[in-house]
Amino acid sequence: MKYLNRMKTAAVTAAVVLTSLAFLYFGTARLVDIGISDRLNQRETVTNKKIYIIGIDDKTLARYGPVNTWSREIPAKLVALLNGASGGGPAVIAFDVIYSENADAQADDHFAEVCKEAGNVIAAMSFSFKEQPEEDAKGRTVYNPYHVDHVIEPYGSLRDAVTCSFANTYVDSDGYVRQAMAYLDYGDRRIYSLSYSAYAAYQEHMGDPAHLPDVYGSNNRFYFTYSARPGGYSVVSMTDVLDGTVDPVIFRDAVVLVGAYAVGMQDSYMPAIAHGSQMYGVEIHANIVEALLEGRTQLPVSPLPYAVAGAVVCGIFYVCAGRLKLRYTSVLFVILTGANLIGSCIIYRHGKVAPAVLVPGCLLVIWLIQMVRAYLAEIMRRRRVVNVFKQYVAPQVVDKISKDKDFEMVLGGENRHVAVLFVDIRGFTTMSESLRPEEVVEILNAYLGLTTKAIFDNGGTLDKFVGDAAMAVFNAPFDLDDYIFRAVCTAWDMRAEADALSERFNKRFGRRVAFGIGVNCGNAVVGNIGCDFRMDYTAIGDTVNTAARLEGSAAAGQILISSDVYEAVKDRVEVTPIGEIPLKGKSKGVFVYQLDQVKRG
Numbered sequence: 001m002k003y004l005n006r007m008k009t010a011a012v013t014a015a016v017v018l019t020s021l022a023f024l025y026f027g028t029a030r031l032v033d034i035g036i037s038d039r040l041n042q043r044e045t046v047t048n049k050k051i052y053i054i055g056i057d058d059k060t061l062a063r064y065g066p067v068n069t070w071s072r073e074i075p076a077k078l079v080a081l082l083n084g085a086s087g088g089g090p091a092v093i094a095f096d097v098i099y100s101e102n103a104d105a106q107a108d109d110h111f112a113e114v115c116k117e118a119g120n121v122i123a124a125m126s127f128s129f130k131e132q133p134e135e136d137a138k139g140r141t142v143y144n145p146y147h148v149d150h151v152i153e154p155y156g157s158l159r160d161a162v163t164c165s166f167a168n169t170y171v172d173s174d175g176y177v178r179q180a181m182a183y184l185d186y187g188d189r190r191i192y193s194l195s196y197s198a199y200a201a202y203q204e205h206m207g208d209p210a211h212l213p214d215v216y217g218s219n220n221r222f223y224f225t226y227s228a229r230p231g232g233y234s235v236v237s238m239t240d241v242l243d244g245t246v247d248p249v250i251f252r253d254a255v256v257l258v259g260a261y262a263v264g265m266q267d268s269y270m271p272a273i274a275h276g277s278q279m280y281g282v283e284i285h286a287n288i289v290e291a292l293l294e295g296r297t298q299l300p301v302s303p304l305p306y307a308v309a310g311a312v313v314c315g316i317f318y319v320c321a322g323r324l325k326l327r328y329t330s331v332l333f334v335i336l337t338g339a340n341l342i343g344s345c346i347i348y349r350h351g352k353v354a355p356a357v358l359v360p361g362c363l364l365v366i367w368l369i370q371m372v373r374a375y376l377a378e379i380m381r382r383r384r385v386v387n388v389f390k391q392y393v394a395p396q397v398v399d400k401i402s403k404d405k406d407f408e409m410v411l412g413g414e415n416r417h418v419a420v421l422f423v424d425i426r427g428f429t430t431m432s433e434s435l436r437p438e439e440v441v442e443i444l445n446a447y448l449g450l451t452t453k454a455i456f457d458n459g460g461t462l463d464k465f466v467g468d469a470a471m472a473v474f475n476a477p478f479d480l481d482d483y484i485f486r487a488v489c490t491a492w493d494m495r496a497e498a499d500a501l502s503e504r505f506n507k508r509f510g511r512r513v514a515f516g517i518g519v520n521c522g523n524a525v526v527g528n529i530g531c532d533f534r535m536d537y538t539a540i541g542d543t544v545n546t547a548a549r550l551e552g553s554a555a556a557g558q559i560l561i562s563s564d565v566y567e568a569v570k571d572r573v574e575v576t577p578i579g580e581i582p583l584k585g586k587s588k589g590v591f592v593y594q595l596d597q598v599k600r601g
Helices: 002-025 027-041 058-064 073-083 105-118 156-161 194-205 238-242 281-294 303-323 326-349 358-389 395-403 428-434 437-457 483-509 542-553 563-572
Strands: 051-056 092-095 121-135 141-152 163-166 179-181 183-186 189-192 221-224 234-237 255-260 268-271 297-300 412-425 461-466 469-474 515-531 534-540 558-562 573-581 590-598
Touching: 027 326, 051 058, 051 238, 051 281, 058 238, 073 092, 073 105, 073 238, 073 255, 092 194, 105 121, 105 156, 121 156, 121 194, 141 183, 163 189, 163 194, 189 194, 194 255, 194 281, 221 281, 234 238, 255 281, 268 281, 303 326, 303 358, 326 358, 412 428, 412 437, 412 483, 412 534, 412 542, 428 437, 437 461, 437 469, 437 483, 461 534, 469 483, 469 534, 469 542, 483 515, 483 558, 483 563, 483 590, 515 542, 515 563, 534 542, 542 558, 542 590, 558 563, 563 573, 563 590
Parallel strands: 051 234, 051 255, 092 121, 092 255, 121 163, 515 558
Antiparallel strands: 121 141, 179 221, 183 189, 221 297, 412 469, 412 515, 461 469, 515 534, 558 590, 573 590
16 A cells, blocks of 8 residues: 555656656646736836837827828937037937838938947837748758748848847747847847847947847747836827927937837737736837846746656645645645745846746645545545445435435434334243353344344434344324334334244254244334434434333233334234233233234235
8 A cells, every 4th residue: 555655646646746847848828827927026116217218109190190201301300419419429329110112312321320330229120930841950850940041131221320239029829028139149240139139239328238138949038027007107199209399308318118108009918917908119229128137037948857846746735635634735825826926026136037826836736636636535435435324224214315405313202103023032040041152143133133133124213222122113203104013013024034044043953043022113202312522313212111021021022012003013923912911111001912923916
């Protein structure tokens, strides 16, 4: 059994490891989990006040028209105004707008000249990806989903005058943005993302080093923590800057991001910090820049160590769940689930994205299995109890009790009309003295088995054994049809089987066994007698006493019934009147009949 339990634990542990690895490596489950991680870890905490967004909003579009119709003199004027402020301009101006087409040559060249003179301008470019088979370092063919198919870059003179960085937004397969690409190697060039380039330029401007975040995957990506919800950053309309409504001095030494801030420009995504909402692409860049500045970037947790750690926790829980009561297992489940959620948040703060609900999910499955096992065990336990109880009470009575939802075992009794039967072995004490103990036990067990079977076959309730005597009650605890006749039939069945039993023991031990039986009917108090922790279901009263006295007066092999019993069954029995006999403890005699025959239909 010990080895079996160890094998079960090992199997559970292995199952959790495999589940964990599958969970971490494959799609839908991971995305559900990371969505929960978003809600746990993405919080609005804008700390850097030097990130501004100049939005190409509806007000700007109404003033200047669609962006693709603008003269390049407009962005040139913006760069000149920002850098011409007294005391210096922004640390960096990053355009989340791709100026790829040549328009008016003079305006295009002027814009490039202004940007070159400023020296702090980043222009956007874009990569288009296409999955393509490639050969890795070991000569194996692998499919690269981030093979660069083509590039959209700024027009020639602008490209030569500014830093070009790609503005691609990485969208997870669930449609949410929670990761960013740091850089891509294109040909012999390493091109950085717009967000990283803006961050690096700001750090250089402030005299601080720029740190490239740890990345993973073929597209060199990383997770980042949002700092603001949609609309959380300072957004200034481009029109207000161009017409002088906003003093450009506010942008001094700041990161300035210029981009679409109007629905019609179709540059919005779903951010991990606000599920179900839309955020403009330029706001996502602002969040990435702040995450880089604050060091709030993450990598996925290493799958194998995490899977093993999770499996160990689940294995321990499985062992504990098999030994603890269900309520304690439930408390342990809640504690471990809470600890896992808190732990995943702590791990996230330290730069790793760990599954939030993988381990709790495995724990829940184990808990459900243990709950089902406990439920089935309780059913089996009750079934065993019922089967044991059936050895004391008629099986049909037990079945009725077990199915009656309103039945309660409480102290107290009720006055019911019942039939009571007593049976006893005649000469048992003398016989016991002349036989070995094991022979006495064998005779007694055979006798009690015979009497009990007769009682149960007729629907009676076995009240108790008292030495070699047995007491049965009919019509309690539940109503029983024709219960008086059933009691009489029980007595008749006992005597019929007694002859065969007596013959068997006479051959084996040289002793005959004969019964004396008494049956009476009438009112009695029936119920649970005793105390809260130990009770006995029985019947008490004069009716019971009279039945016991009748049995005491019966000769070996004789069945005595009272006149009340006879009146109830006289059409179905043959009797010999004995007459009125005195009974011990009763001032008045009782008219008694000897049962000679039972007529069953």
